[in-house]
Amino acid sequence: xxxxxxxxxxxxxxxxxxxxxxxxxxxxxxxxxxxxxxxxxxxxxxxxxxxxxxxxxxxxxxxxxxxxxxxxxxxxxxxxxxxxxxxxxxxxxxxxxxxxxxxxxxxxxxxxxxxxxxxxxxxxxxxxxxxxxxxxxxxxxxxxxxxxxxxxxxxxxxxxxxxxxxxxxxxxxxxxxxxxxxxxxxxxxxxxxxxxxxxxxxxxxxxxxxxxxxxxxxxxxxxxxxxxxxxxxxxxxxxxxxxxxxxxxxxxxxxxxxxxxxxxxxxxxxxxxxxxxxxxxxxxxxxxxxxxxxxxxxxxxxxxxxxxxxxxxxxxxxxxxxxxxxxxx
Amino acid sequence: xxxxxxxxxxxxxxxxxxxxxxxxxxxxxxxxxxxxxxxxxxxxxxxxxxxxxxxxxxxxxxxxxxxxxxxxxxxxxxxxxxxxxxxxxxxxxxxxxxxxxxxxxxxxxxxxxxxxxxxxxxxxxxxxxxxxxxxxxxxxxxxxxxxxxxxxxxxxxxxxxxxxxxxxxxxxxxxxxxxxxxxxxxxxxxxxxxxxxxxxxxxxxxxxxxxxxxxxxxxxxxx
Numbered sequence: 001x002x003x004x005x006x007x008x009x010x011x012x013x014x015x016x017x018x019x020x021x022x023x024x025x026x027x028x029x030x031x032x033x034x035x036x037x038x039x040x041x042x043x044x045x046x047x048x049x050x051x052x053x054x055x056x057x058x059x060x061x062x063x064x065x066x067x068x069x070x071x072x073x074x075x076x077x078x079x080x081x082x083x084x085x086x087x088x089x090x091x092x093x094x095x096x097x098x099x100x101x102x103x104x105x106x107x108x109x110x111x112x113x114x115x116x117x118x119x120x121x122x123x124x125x126x127x128x129x130x131x132x133x134x135x136x137x138x139x140x141x142x143x144x145x146x147x148x149x150x151x152x153x154x155x156x157x158x159x160x161x162x163x164x165x166x167x168x169x170x171x172x173x174x175x176x177x178x179x180x181x182x183x184x185x186x187x188x189x190x191x192x193x194x195x196x197x198x199x200x201x202x203x204x205x206x207x208x209x210x211x212x213x214x215x216x217x218x219x220x221x222x223x224x225x226x227x228x229x230x231x232x233x234x235x236x237x238x239x240x241x242x243x244x245x246x247x248x249x250x251x252x253x254x255x256x257x258x259x260x261x262x263x264x265x266x267x268x269x270x271x272x273x274x275x276x277x278x279x280x281x282x283x284x285x286x287x288x289x290x291x292x293x294x295x296x297x298x299x300x301x302x303x304x305x306x307x308x309x310x311x312x313x314x315x316x317x318x319x320x321x322x323x324x325x326x327x328x329x
Numbered sequence: 330x331x332x333x334x335x336x337x338x339x340x341x342x343x344x345x346x347x348x349x350x351x352x353x354x355x356x357x358x359x360x361x362x363x364x365x366x367x368x369x370x371x372x373x374x375x376x377x378x379x380x381x382x383x384x385x386x387x388x389x390x391x392x393x394x395x396x397x398x399x400x401x402x403x404x405x406x407x408x409x410x411x412x413x414x415x416x417x418x419x420x421x422x423x424x425x426x427x428x429x430x431x432x433x434x435x436x437x438x439x440x441x442x443x444x445x446x447x448x449x450x451x452x453x454x455x456x457x458x459x460x461x462x463x464x465x466x467x468x469x470x471x472x473x474x475x476x477x478x479x480x481x482x483x484x485x486x487x488x489x490x491x492x493x494x495x496x497x498x499x500x501x502x503x504x505x506x507x508x509x510x511x512x513x514x515x516x517x518x519x520x521x522x523x524x525x526x527x528x529x530x531x532x533x534x535x536x537x538x539x540x541x542x543x544x545x546x547x548x549x550x551x552x
Contacts, residue, residue, distance in 0.1 A: 132483060132500050143482070146531075148486050150486075150487040166530070182491065188494050188509060189513075195488075196488045203527055258491070259499070
């Protein structure tokens with residue numbers, strides 16, 4: 001089959017030219033390029049139209065983190081849109097990282113929504129393939145997956161640097177997002193995970209936020225591969241962490257969250273102590289160990305429906321106060 | 330081959346309960362090979378309907394007939410003299426066969442007796458797995474002979490997502506992760522480095538599709 005669609009046939013994928021530094025003007029990008037160890041956190045929008053929920057959660061994070069990821073209907077559950085929630089954060093003076101999945105939007109909708117997000121002042125974008133709808137509250141929804149996360153990254157990089165849409169149509173004003181991707185070091189095949197990370201970086205990822213780390217040893221082995229490939233010099237790597245509330249939550253994650261590696265030692269500690277404080281202690285220890293790993297640029301805290309502990313966590317690991325970028329405008 | 334699942338008898342009863350002249354039509358193609366909608370199954374379903382109609386005191390004449398293939402004009406034409414005897418045809422062919430009958434015979438109601446599920450292969454007796462979605466742009470040469478469009482729940486084109494674990498897909502523990510299979514096969518073939526190439530977005534062609542094979546075309550006689 002030839003010549004049917006220039007986007008898909010014989011396009012001969014070539015990495016876009018190297019990016020100029022500080023394209024987005026985002027605070028997160030500035031801090032990372034200054035070599036600071038950054039802290040980001042996740043905010044899950046409400047399952048409803050209540051703006052105050054976003055404001056309340058954002059207030060809990062304000063001043064304790066450098067940027068706030070806004071999830072895009074995580075686990076395929078319908079929530080307030082990530083772009084709308086990010087707009088609320090902008091109005092409050094916080095810096096959002098917009099998460100965007102390929103699950104619900106084709107290439108037309110993705111480009112359209114993200115042009116709008118840039119126009120609204122959003123500067124950081126995390127490009128994800130997204131969970132399958134099967135896991136959510138509308139399991140019969142049609143999965144879109146027109147593009148995958150690597151296509152999404154490359155599309156945004158091309159928009160930024162060549163000022164063109166995926167179709168090649170010139171843009172009237174290009175979005176210059178600081179582009180991020182996720183990677184799960186605990187998924188299989190393990191030997192391919194760092195290679196897949198390399199693909200994401202080649203496609204356009206400048207920062208990486210990983211799946212939640214509980215198995216620090218396995219994460220350290222993955223980071224070794226990352227360093228061998230020099231990927232930590234091509235993108236900023238932030239390790240994901242989540243404080244566990246209980247042994248039940250730990251077991252649930254181990255059993256039901258795809259690609260999650262929760263060692264039994266952690267579960268038994270939570271079973272013995274039976275307190276949220278133990279979950280916090282474990283998280284503090286994990287962050288402490290992660291900071292010893294060469295090539296890591298920060299942590300990403302996903303305190304799932306537990307945003308109130310983020311401030312305490314950041315303080316306990318000695319990462320307060322959060323810096324003001326020297327070049328912040 | 331096209332794989333289908335029989336509709337429940339309850340569903341079929343609901344479709345035909347208000348009619349008196351019913352034909353059950355098997356198909357000698359794909360569904361015969363699967364023992365889902367061939368001559369034997371058509372006979373069985375027709376007997377079941379007769380028994381039920383008798384028990385319910387319904388006046389119902391049930392005929393069974395099986396076409397060599399319900400998707401070819403010459404075989405569909407073979408029943409043109411008899412179609413007038415029926416109000417309803419319950420077709421045990423795939424969705425293609427059902428529609429071919431409906432298009433050819435606009436005065437008879439054609440109901441599906443099976444749910445067409447996918448194009449797939451027999452893994453072992455009674456176990457079938459989807460293998461192809463007929464996307465119109467086959468690129469399995471780049472993926473070790475395995476299709477990520479048909480066999481990856483997220484149509485990933487650039488490697489396994491974060492939900493691949495122990496060779497299984499996150500959507501169900503029964504589903505093999507096709508990217509694990511692709512990875513192993515390509516490494517085995519010594520072409521694993523091709524996996525590091527980034528594949529461009531897929532061309533999701535316009536549907537419905539049609540295709541012309543000029544050398545097989547026959548000149549149409551004037552109607």
